[in-house]
Amino acid sequence: MTYASSKTKESRVTQSGEILFEDVSKTFESEEVPAVDSVSLQVAAGDLVVFLGPSGSGKTTLLKMVNRLYEPTSGKIWIGNEDIQRLPINDLRRQIGYVIQQVGLFPHMTVKKNISVVPRLLDWEKDQIQSRVAMLLDLTGLPEAYLERYPNQLSGGEQQRVGLARALAADPDILLMDEPFAALDAINRERLQKELLKLHCKLNKTILFVTHDVEEALLLADKIAVLRDGKLVQYDTPIDLVTRPVNSFIEELVGTNNILRRLSLVSIKSVVKAQARESSEKIADSQVSETVTTIHLEEDLRSALSLLLSSGSDYLRVVDSSGIQQGQIGMEDLRKMLSSNQLIEKKKCDELSD
Ligand SMILES: Nc1ncnc2c1ncn2[C@@H]1O[C@H](COP(=O)(O)OP(=O)(O)O)[C@@H](O)[C@H]1O
Ligand SMILES: [Mg+2]
Structure with a gap:
C-alpha cells in the first residue's frame, strides 16, 4: 500500500457519480486547432455542472467524450474509479443518460415505448418497466393519458419531458444534457429549468449541462465551467464567477457589473x-x-x-x-x-x- 506517497486516481476518486477530466484534448482530423484543449476538471458526485461558453467553444465536444461519442486525442476521463476508456462502451453508456436539444424521440413509437426503450433493451420484467414508466411520467410532469400518444402529438416542451424521462429510465448515475431547452419558448424553458432543479435535488444525479445562455447557467449550476476556444477559463460557483471573475472575458460574459444580476444570486x-x-x-x-x-x-x-x-x-x-x-x-x-x-x-x- 503506497497511498501516502502516490496519490493516484484510484485512491482519490471514489464516488460512482464523480467525473474527472484529466488534461483532456480533442483535435478533429480535419482541423488544425483543438476543439478541446487540455481541460482538467473535477465534478463532484451529485453536482449539476454547467459547461458555458460561446458557440464553437468546445462544450459539446467535451460532453460527448464522457459517453464516448467522441474519443479524446489525449488525456483521460474517469467516472468513479473507472478510466472510461477501459470500460466496454455499453457498460459505460448504461450509467449515463443523454438529453439533446433535438430530443431525438422515435417518431413511430408511443411515449410509453419511447420511455421504456432502454429498460426493454436491458430485458427488465414487464411489471418493472410498467412501474418505472409510471414513476417517470409523474416525475417529469406528464399526464398518464399521454402514454399512447406519438411524439408529433406533443408540444416541444412535452417532447423534451419525454426525452428526459427516457434518459432517466434505467436510473443512470449521470445525465448529460446538451442545450436541452434551447429550442423552447421562454415560458416553457423557464418551467423546465425549474423542474430540472427540483428533479436534481430529488434524484441526486451528477448532471453535466451544456448551454450558451448565461442566465440559464447561473440559475441551474452548482458550478460553472466556462470554456473559450476549447480551453477552460474558469471553474467556479455562480456567485464566485460573478464576484470574482478571473479576467475581462468572464467579467463581460457573466455581467460582473450587473447589479441586478448580483442581487439575484443572493x-x-x-x-x-x-x-x-x-x-x-x-x-x-x-x-x-x-x-x-x-x-x-x-x-x-x-x-x-x-x-x-x-x-x-x-x-x-x-x-x-x-x-x-x-x-x-x-x-x-x-x-x-x-x-x-x-x-x-x-x-x-x-x-x-x-
Ligand atoms: N465532428 C466534427 N468534426 C470537425 N470539427 C468539429 C466537429 N465537431 C465540432 N467541431 C469543431 O470543434 C469546435 C468545437 O465545437 P463544439 O464542441 O460543437 O462547440 P460548442 O458546443 O461549444 O458550440 C468547433 O470549431 C467545431 O467546428
Ligand atoms: Mg454545442
Missing part, C-alpha cells in the same frame, strides 16, 4: 442568517414596527429591491412559509451585500417549494 435567507450572526443590539435598534410589506424568506435580493421600490417602504418584513417573521431587510442591507464580497449560499434545493 437569497433573503442568507441575509437574515448573516444578520442573526451579527450583534443583537443592531437588530434591536431597527424599527421593526411599521413595516407591513412582506417578502418570503426564499426570495432573492433582486425581488427585495423591486418590492422596496414599488412599496415605498423602508423595510420589508421577512416571513417564512407559515407567515412568521424571521427578520427584516432594507435598502441598507442591499448596499452592504453589494459592497462586501462575502457572499453567499446559492438558492437551491431548500428554496424550491412546489
Whole structure:
C-alpha cells in the first residue's frame, strides 16, 4: 500500500457519480486547432455542472467524450474509479443518460415505448418497466393519458419531458444534457429549468449541462465551467464567477457589473442568517414596527429591491412559509451585500417549494 506517497486516481476518486477530466484534448482530423484543449476538471458526485461558453467553444465536444461519442486525442476521463476508456462502451453508456436539444424521440413509437426503450433493451420484467414508466411520467410532469400518444402529438416542451424521462429510465448515475431547452419558448424553458432543479435535488444525479445562455447557467449550476476556444477559463460557483471573475472575458460574459444580476444570486435567507450572526443590539435598534410589506424568506435580493421600490417602504418584513417573521431587510442591507464580497449560499434545493 503506497497511498501516502502516490496519490493516484484510484485512491482519490471514489464516488460512482464523480467525473474527472484529466488534461483532456480533442483535435478533429480535419482541423488544425483543438476543439478541446487540455481541460482538467473535477465534478463532484451529485453536482449539476454547467459547461458555458460561446458557440464553437468546445462544450459539446467535451460532453460527448464522457459517453464516448467522441474519443479524446489525449488525456483521460474517469467516472468513479473507472478510466472510461477501459470500460466496454455499453457498460459505460448504461450509467449515463443523454438529453439533446433535438430530443431525438422515435417518431413511430408511443411515449410509453419511447420511455421504456432502454429498460426493454436491458430485458427488465414487464411489471418493472410498467412501474418505472409510471414513476417517470409523474416525475417529469406528464399526464398518464399521454402514454399512447406519438411524439408529433406533443408540444416541444412535452417532447423534451419525454426525452428526459427516457434518459432517466434505467436510473443512470449521470445525465448529460446538451442545450436541452434551447429550442423552447421562454415560458416553457423557464418551467423546465425549474423542474430540472427540483428533479436534481430529488434524484441526486451528477448532471453535466451544456448551454450558451448565461442566465440559464447561473440559475441551474452548482458550478460553472466556462470554456473559450476549447480551453477552460474558469471553474467556479455562480456567485464566485460573478464576484470574482478571473479576467475581462468572464467579467463581460457573466455581467460582473450587473447589479441586478448580483442581487439575484443572493437569497433573503442568507441575509437574515448573516444578520442573526451579527450583534443583537443592531437588530434591536431597527424599527421593526411599521413595516407591513412582506417578502418570503426564499426570495432573492433582486425581488427585495423591486418590492422596496414599488412599496415605498423602508423595510420589508421577512416571513417564512407559515407567515412568521424571521427578520427584516432594507435598502441598507442591499448596499452592504453589494459592497462586501462575502457572499453567499446559492438558492437551491431548500428554496424550491412546489
Ligand atoms: N465532428 C466534427 N468534426 C470537425 N470539427 C468539429 C466537429 N465537431 C465540432 N467541431 C469543431 O470543434 C469546435 C468545437 O465545437 P463544439 O464542441 O460543437 O462547440 P460548442 O458546443 O461549444 O458550440 C468547433 O470549431 C467545431 O467546428
Ligand atoms: Mg454545442
